[in-house]
Amino acid sequence: MKFLPYGDTGVLVEAEEAIDVLALRAVALSVPGVVDAVPAARTLLVEFDPRRTSARHLAALLEVGDPNAAAAPVPDEITMRVRYDGADLEEVAAETRLSAAEVVERHCDATYLVAFGGFAPGFAYLTGLDPRLRVARLDRPRTSVPGGAVAIAGEYTGIYPRPSPGGWRLLGTVDATVWDTDRQPPALLQPGMRVRFVAT
Amino acid sequence: MIEILDPGPFASIQDRGRPGFASVGVPRSGAFDRGAFELANRLVGNARGAACVEFTLGGLMLAVQHAVTVALTGAEAPGLDWGVAISLPAGARVRFGTPSRGLRSYLAVRGGIDTPAELESRSTDTLSGLGPRPLAAGDRLRVGISVSADVLGAAATPQRMRALRVVAGPRDEWVIGDVVEALTSASWVLGADSDRIGLRLDGARLDRRAGGGELASEPTLPGAVQLPPDGRPIIFGPDAPVTGGYPVVAVVRRTDMDIAAQLRPGDPVVFTG
Numbered sequence: 001m002k003f004l005p006y007g008d009t010g011v012l013v014e015a016e017e018a019i020d021v022l023a024l025r026a027v028a029l030s031v032p033g034v035v036d037a038v039p040a041a042r043t044l045l046v047e048f049d050p051r052r053t054s055a056r057h058l059a060a061l062l063e064v065g066d067p068n069a070a071a072a073p074v075p076d077e078i079t080m081r082v083r084y085d086g087a088d089l090e091e092v093a094a095e096t097r098l099s100a101a102e103v104v105e106r107h108c109d110a111t112y113l114v115a116f117g118g119f120a121p122g123f124a125y126l127t128g129l130d131p132r133l134r135v136a137r138l139d140r141p142r143t144s145v146p147g148g149a150v151a152i153a154g155e156y157t158g159i160y161p162r163p164s165p166g167g168w169r170l171l172g173t174v175d176a177t178v179w180d181t182d183r184q185p186p187a188l189l190q191p192g193m194r195v196r197f198v199a200t
Numbered sequence: 201m202i203e204i205l206d207p208g209p210f211a212s213i214q215d216r217g218r219p220g221f222a223s224v225g226v227p228r229s230g231a232f233d234r235g236a237f238e239l240a241n242r243l244v245g246n247a248r249g250a251a252c253v254e255f256t257l258g259g260l261m262l263a264v265q266h267a268v269t270v271a272l273t274g275a276e277a278p279g280l281d282w283g284v285a286i287s288l289p290a291g292a293r294v295r296f297g298t299p300s301r302g303l304r305s306y307l308a309v310r311g312g313i314d315t316p317a318e319l320e321s322r323s324t325d326t327l328s329g330l331g332p333r334p335l336a337a338g339d340r341l342r343v344g345i346s347v348s349a350d351v352l353g354a355a356a357t358p359q360r361m362r363a364l365r366v367v368a369g370p371r372d373e374w375v376i377g378d379v380v381e382a383l384t385s386a387s388w389v390l391g392a393d394s395d396r397i398g399l400r401l402d403g404a405r406l407d408r409r410a411g412g413g414e415l416a417s418e419p420t421l422p423g424a425v426q427l428p429p430d431g432r433p434i435i436f437g438p439d440a441p442v443t444g445g446y447p448v449v450a451v452v453r454r455t456d457m458d459i460a461a462q463l464r465p466g467d468p469v470v471f472t473g
Contacts, residue, residue, distance in 0.1 A: 012370040122225060
């Protein structure tokens with residue numbers, strides 16, 4: 001574990017992988033004076049009130065804190081029904097030398113971890129994608145991807161929460177509302193949750 | 201009710217923004233110059249964090265339907281006395297000129313601006329489109345009734361411009377040499393393409409170490425000095441994305457972002473360690 005300075009109100013913690021980042025996040029959020037703890041691919045940004053705690057104090061706590069204990073509660077698992085009608089399904093199949101049915105099967109076989117958010121409100125990066133399904137983003141992103149589109153790129157899969165530009169490869173569509181600011185919580189996919197996809 | 205007759209170059213409603221939603225991809229947003237924003241609310245006796253109008257480079261013109269008490273802080277846009285609570289009679293019109301220095305002005309109204317909130321905030325988020333769109337001519341803003349104190353009589357003193365204090369890291373190894381040294385010794389100018397998402401620096405370049413490969417996406421904060429491959433640093437503003445892939449080589453101290461908020465395109469940007 002490595003602690004890097006992030007201005008006077010933050011400390012960036014490096015971890016091995018997404019699951020460790022999320023375990024650290026659970027510990028950090030329980031510390032008085034911590035304002036927020038935001039995960040990304042392999043780092044956690046702990047934002048704190050410098051009047052109440054310090055980077056050094058936080059580093060000491062996170063270093064000794066048992067991340068496994070904090071992660072012990074069984075994470076929420078959500079199953080999402082997907083119509084595999086994505087515009088890039090055939091192309092992904094050709095590129096991975098699988099049939100379209102095999103791409104769908106592999107996408108549905110995995111249990112994903114909601115690792116972190118970004119790109120747009122409610123967009124979540126899910127890890128756990130079958131390595132065989134790793135494909136590059138589009139060279140030229142689409143100017144508009146429909147909301148609910150299930151997509152893959154690199155080591156991640158995700159769901160576009162609302163219509164937006166996007167460069168990920170589209171496999172299918174969900175009917176579920178992924179993002180709704182009038183709902184509590186607004187994001188269907190919260191960091192730490194487990195996700196499974198089933199084909200409909 | 202306050203009617204916007206002309207928003208000027210750019211005006212939006214801002215409060216303390218949306219802290220706590222970054223993990224689901226929501227920018228922090230909120231007033232760029234926090235000190236000026238809190239002062240404006242204090243002057244009119246508002247609860248902390250009441251929504252204000254943030255306007256850029258003056259130019260705002262408005263009419264008030266009912267008598268209201270207002271206060272102007274931030275950039276000293278001519279049109280109202282700065283840093284003091286002022287009563288405006290029903291029907292009054294105010295037209296702000298261009299401030300001689302500074303960029304962002306704050307207009308607080310006693311009772312706060314009471315437009316609908318989204319994710320607990322009335323702030324316009326210019327990146328993701330949360331909250332109301334930026335102000336436009338013809339917009340009518342409801343004034344709230346929630347106050348927490350009497351109107352404060354005393355005038356405040358304007359903030360002085362000074363160098364931005366930066367802290368090296370987290371990814372300063374991406375820069376050749378000492379990043380604070382490199383930032384403080386070069387002459388930077390604020391680029392015209394700067395906005396609430398990011399302040400873009402012109403004038404010099406930070407040399408990125410060759411062969412660094414690609415960095416996995418990392419969480420960011422306003423104040424982060426991000427270094428894209430072209431070597432032109434960007435200081436993240438309140439509406440910046442919450443995760444990003446370019447290395448953050450230094451971070452501006454939190455309170456100094458109030459100074460950064462007042463830099464105008466073409467102004468020198470001076471750093472200090």
